Amino acid sequence: MKIREVIILPQVRNDLSEIIEFITYNTSEENALRYADELIDEINQLSYLADAMAYIPSKTLSLYHPLAQRLLSNNRKWCFIFHKTDRYVFVHKIIPSKMVIW
Numbered sequence: 671m672k673i674r675e676v677i678i679l680p681q682v683r684n685d686l687s688e689i690i691e692f693i694t695y696n697t698s699e700e701n702a703l704r705y706a707d708e709l710i711d712e713i714n715q716l717s718y719l720a721d722a723m724a725y726i727p728s729k730t731l732s733l734y735h736p737l738a739q740r741l742l743s744n745n746r747k748w749c750f751i752f753h754k755t756d757r758y759v760f761v762h763k764i765i766p767s768k769m770v771i772w
Contacts, residue, residue, distance in 0.1 A: 674759045676717050678710075685764040686710070712743055713750055713761055720754045730770045734762040742767055 686706050693702035723739045731738035735753040742749055749770055751763040 671718055672721055674717055674720055674754060674757060676714050676759045676761060678713060678761050679763075681763055682713070682761050689764070709743060709748065709764070712741070716741060716750070716752055716754075716759045716761065720752070720759045728770060730765070735760075738762065740770065 690702040
């Protein structure tokens with residue numbers, strides 16, 4: 671199994687901030703930060719899971735990179751959009767999973 675370094679691009683940090691803001695407004699900051707930590711842990715799993723993800727062409731994913739792939743969050747509500755190189759996994763965006771168009 672190949673291990674790659676996960677690079678979280680700035681847009682993903684913005685997405686996480688928006689998710690934290692939304693959850694804080696609806697529940698509490700503590701819940702929001704815990705949830706964001708869980709999402710980051712899932713994203714970091716791409717360091718060893720990236721090769722297990724099949725490339726499936728998608729109109730939505732190709733907006734971020736021609737070879738973009740996706741990983742669904744454990745609760746299947748979020749889609750982490752990424753592409754991989756020989757040494758790195760670049761995470762481009764977090765979107766609601768229902769927004770992916772095949």
